[in-house]
Each structure stands twice: as C-alpha cells, then as structure tokens.
Amino acid sequence: MLVLPDDAPVGRPLRDYLGEEILEIDLTPDMARCLSMWGIAREVQALTGGSLHLPEDVDASGGEDSAEEYVSAQIDDSDLCQRFTGTVLRDIEVGESPKWLQDRLSSAGMRPINNIVDITNYVMLETGQPLHAFDYDLLVARAQKLGDSRPTIIVRTATEGEKLETLDGQQRNLERSMLVIADKAGAVAIAGVMGGGETEVHEGTRNILLESATFDGINNRRTSQTLRLHSEASHRFTRGVPASLNEVAARRAADLMQQFAGGRVVPGQVDTYPVRQPQVQVFTSRSDVKRLLGMDLSLSEISSALQRLEFEVEELSELPENASERARFGLALAEGEPVISATAPWHRLDVSLPADLTEEVARVVGYDKVSETLLDTVLPPQRRNAPLETEENIRDILIGCGLQDTVNHTLTTPENHARLAGTGRGRASIGEGEDGEGESDSSRFISLTNPLSPERRVLRRNLIVSALENLAYNLRFKDRLAVFEIGRTYRPQAERGGHANGGISESKLPEEDRRLCIALRGLREPHPSNPSSSEQTDFETELFDFFDLKGIVETLLERLGFAQSDYLFSAHPESGADDAISETMFGPRCALISLQGEELGIVGELHPQVRSAFGLGGERVVLAELNIEPLVRPSWRLSQMAPISVYPPVVEDLAFVVKEEVTQRRLRDAIVDGGGRDGDPRLTSVELFDIYRGESLPVGCKSLAYRVTYQGMDHNLKEREVNRLRQRIIRTVERATGGTLRA
Structure with missing residues (x-):
C-alpha cells in the first residue's frame, strides 16, 4: 500500500502524479561500473555523443577545527583495504528524508529509514561508492572506557571467536579471514557488508563519522557468502570499486547531509591511502583493431571512440621501449606502424590489455558496424590434447560396442557409498582406505556447505556408486542397460599425503581422478552374424556376464593400441587389504586389471547383497572401473595404415x-x-x-x-x-x- 500525502490532488491519474519512469537494467558482471547513475550516464554520453552533467563537487566543510582532531584511522592490511576515508559531521538532526529522496530510494527497491542513512544509500546509488555512517558519540564513549579521548578506527581481520551484532539484529560469528571495521574496543562493522548495531545512527544521534572505503572484492565476496549476508554494498565491492571514488562520494554525501540534516561538516578528511591506485596505460594500433574486429578504422576514429569514454589518448610514432608486457600483450603491430597510447580514466578498473581497448572501440562504433570478413591472419599452431583425444577414442570404441554414454551426478550421499560395503566387511572400492569402517564418515568425503538436496551433499569417491544409482533409476523404464561414464572422482588431500612438499594444500582442494566406469545389466543383444533369425539362441536369452564385460575391456585396450602382452587379468588375491573388494562389492567373479605392470582397475560381478541394497532386482550386474590416465600413453601414436590391394583375395x-x-x-x-x-x-x-x-x-x-x-x-x-x-x-x-x- 502506498500512502499519499494529504495534499495529493484528488482525481489526478496516479501515474502522472508519481511522475517516475523506472528502467530496470540487467548488467553483465563486467559492467560493474554501471551499478550507479554516474556510470550509466557515462555510458549513455559515450554512445550518444551527448554531454555529461554530474553534480558539482562541493566542499561543504566549515570551521577552524579538522577531522584529525576527532578521529584517527589505520589499515592493517593494504591488500584487503586499499583506502579508508573518514568524514566528521557535527550537530546534525536525524529525521525523515525529503519525499523526492524517499521516492527515488523506493523506486530503486530500497526502504527509506532516516535522512542520514537514506543519503548514504542515495549517494551509493548515484556514485557507486558504498558508505556507512557511525554514531560518533557512541564511538567516543567506547574509546573513553579504554582511557582514550578520541576513537581510533582500525581496519583489520577478525580475531579468533570474535562476534558482532549487525544492523539486522543477528549475532554473527566472525572468522579470522573476515575484514572488519573496529576500534580498540572491538569490531563495529563487517567491512563492506553491513554495519554493527551498537554504533548505528538513531533519532538521538547528533554527531556522525561517515566512512568511505575500498575493500578487496574477493575477500568481501567470501565473507558475504560465508555469513550468507548479501547487501547492496557487498554487491558493489565484490565487483570492484575504484579507490579514487572515496573522497568524491564522501564530499557529495556530506553536502547532502548538511542540506537536509543541518549541522556542520568538519574540515578535512581522515584519509588513509597506503598504496595509491596507479594510472593504467595501454597501447593499441590499427592493425590490432583490424585483427580483432575485421574493421579497418583510422587512428582518428579509434582515438575519438576512446576519448568519448574519457580515455586520455596520444598518438605515438612507435611503441615505447618501456611499455609493460601487459600493456602490449598480444598487440599486432606492423613494422614502423604508429600506435595509440590510452590512459584509462580512474573509474575504469576493467581495462588493462590491448584487447580491452578494442572492445571499447567496438562498443562505441557499434557492433552492427562490424562487417563479416574472412580471417586474414595465420591460425595459431594447434597443440594436441592427448587426454581429451583418448577420452573421445574411448567413447567411440564403447559406443561401437553397443554401450550408451551417460553423464551422472558427481554428488551423492555417504549412505550410498556405505551400501557398496555389501556384507559390511572391508572397503567399498579400489582406491578407498584400508578399512571400511566409517565409510559414511564425513571426513572421508568432500562435503557441500550448502547442499540443495540431502541426496546430493557429498562428492563421489568412485564412479560405481553413480552407475548403480543410474541403473536403479532407469530400470523403471527398461530391463536391459549397457552404459558407461567418463568422469571425475574426488577424495580429500589427506588420504594421499598432501602435495610433494609433504603438506596439505591450504586451498584444501580434493584429489581428482579421471576414471571410466562400465555397467551391464539384462539380456544380450541378438548376435550380429544372425540378426534376422526367428529362433532365439543361447546368446540372445543369456544375461550379461563377467566374460561379456571382460571382452569389452579387452576390445577397448586393443583398439587404444595396447598389445595383448601389455595387460593382464588376474584373480583377486585371497588375503590382504584388497580382499575386501571381492568379498563386499563383488562376488566371486572378480578380476584386477594391470596394464604394463601398473594397476588399471577392476572388473567383476556385483555382490547380490549390494545389488539388493540398490534395488537392482535379481538379475546379475557386471561392472568395471578403470583409471583413464594409463590409457593415454599410447593413444597419441599415429595409426599405421597398410595399402589396399587391387588384386582379388x-x-x-x-x-x-x-x-x-x-x-x-x-x-x-x-x-x-x-x-x-x-x-x-x-x-x-x-x-x-x-x-x-x-x-x-x-x-x-x-x-x-x-x-x-x-x-x-x-x-x-x-x-x-x-x-x-x-x-x-x-x-x-x-x-x-x-x-x-x-x-
């Protein structure tokens, strides 16, 4: 319900009275600069050739004091916080915002709160710089409890076990990697995500500290995701906010606050800027633009397009010797050809390569102006991808054997893995640990923090579990299944002893193996030598068995270029850790496959108890799981073709x-x-x-x-x-x- 003021003219169409037309713009991630009215205005100006009218940059401060007398600031990690700017306002009066300001916030989907908070949100929408206002007197009170006369703002990472109640009233448990705004007494805000409730602006606030800062996007995104706390501020910091915008946005907000909340802006700003944002210089040329776009533009046309986007452009007779590798990366340049040096404006964080300049030229000139032309450059040399070629060969061979290629879920449950244990003795599969106890123990799996379904909460440790899930599902529709899958399996790093340096990767990435799984269940197809026979043979009425799958594996190995002497099927050992394989997952028909002395995988008939646990009925199921890596080695060899005789055989x-x-x-x-x-x-x-x-x-x-x-x-x-x-x-x-x- 929209409540109109008492003086709203009765009988006037609501659309005319509100007078606002709202454009909803769907931005791609690379257009983060357009998460503000200023950014969109710059784009429209560049594309239309119009003039740009931004609000005047006004310094509304007054008085004999300075901001440094009221507060100090320090940044502990300049990689996580590039800049912190603090502005002090005194004797303000918190109240309602003007109606036009409330309407604009409502149109943007934001709820009006009070004039101070509304102005910080409005300036964020206007400039793209998130702001936050602290009750300055509450910060002073916290400092005085520690014996200090003024607060010291510290941008640091959270301490072990640190907690903070945010503006939404939720108690947040912070992690050591999370960046916070703090004073000497503790955290007062989660940097770039949300402020703390203890120092928020309220009706009785008279003095405020206005924060304008630049935070690392990656850290901000991780913090936001970990806390499951998404805000307009984190949305912008995640995509990048230029540090040069800090003081501009702070002055704009201070000017509006003085207009609509009264009070006085204390002269100066507390500005901590350890590592200044460098100007980015990139080079391009006519040849490079033509190579990428197929358009033969003159230097003046290229320069004009870049200047409309506020690039500082200079035409040079040759490429400077001191040009950085990134600034000239991939640049196509004919001998003696002049180049264009373009310095990116401070608000463009996405330009660093010559190709970026070409993209900007294409946008301004118009994609509709790009004509169809044949590629006139030499294609780069193609490198053979032996693993990919091998996988494609495997697919072709197995499809030729009558199997269907499947793509199964990589996510499953620990309980399904535990079903593979069958009789409850031993481990479930090759590559598992040396005992089967705790098969459903979460430490043996890579688990999702936020699973969409309880049936998809851990990454699979082998392909067999996915194959059995596939068979169980598809048996509702057909009785005969002959399928295979090429996919990845995932296991924690600790199970393999970490990396070569003896430690476990800090990133905690899992060990991933590319593997092949084949599963057969049901009747054989009619023999190809007698496909039209009306009489059923033993071949047609018998079920798939161990020897069918063994033959498929042999065919695969031979077609990949391995000689019969390279591979060996051996009965499973009667003792040892690997005995668990035949006694649990597989029945007595089970064999290990070795290739050139290296363990390749296993082939066997599924144990009846495992078959029952997955609801696969009474018919036997035969499975194989192979490691793909050893299969890559001979596949790159070129086939030796023999000439065809012209004489009759x-x-x-x-x-x-x-x-x-x-x-x-x-x-x-x-x-x-x-x-x-x-x-x-x-x-x-x-x-x-x-x-x-x-x-x-x-x-x-x-x-x-x-x-x-x-x-x-x-x-x-x-x-x-x-x-x-x-x-x-x-x-x-x-x-x-x-x-x-x-x-």
Missing part, C-alpha cells in the same frame, strides 16, 4: 581338430604364425566362425573352423602359392597344438 575355410584344453587364441596364433612367417603379408585375415563338438570327433576333442583370407599386394596369387601357404599353416598348427586338419 582367395578365401578358404580350414577346420582343425584339437583337444579341449587348446584355446581358440592359441590355435589362431598358430595359424597366423604359420601363414605370416618371416613377415609374409599374403595372409590377411583369420576369423573363427564355428565350434563343433560331436560323436564324429575323438573323445575330448573339438573342431574349430576358421575363414582364412590370402591376398597378394602386387599380383594375383597362383594356386601353388596358396597351397604352400596352406601347408605351412597346417604344419605349424600340428607342431604348436597337436591339432590336425579335419577332413
């Missing part, structure tokens, strides 16, 4: 009778060895197409039939050549396996 089928204990791989290796002896390239393909066991064969024997392809690279193979190759294969098979050619 010769294809024949060879069936060998061997004993049951002879494996298919052993027999195939013998065929390849016989046909390709001494590097003979004429044997091009060996494919198993039939396995037969029957009464026509000797007891304890089986028949393996292979389709063998011969092909010459430079001529048609003659029959005698094929016969010699065949006989060589038969002799090698007999010698290596004891097998005979089946009639």
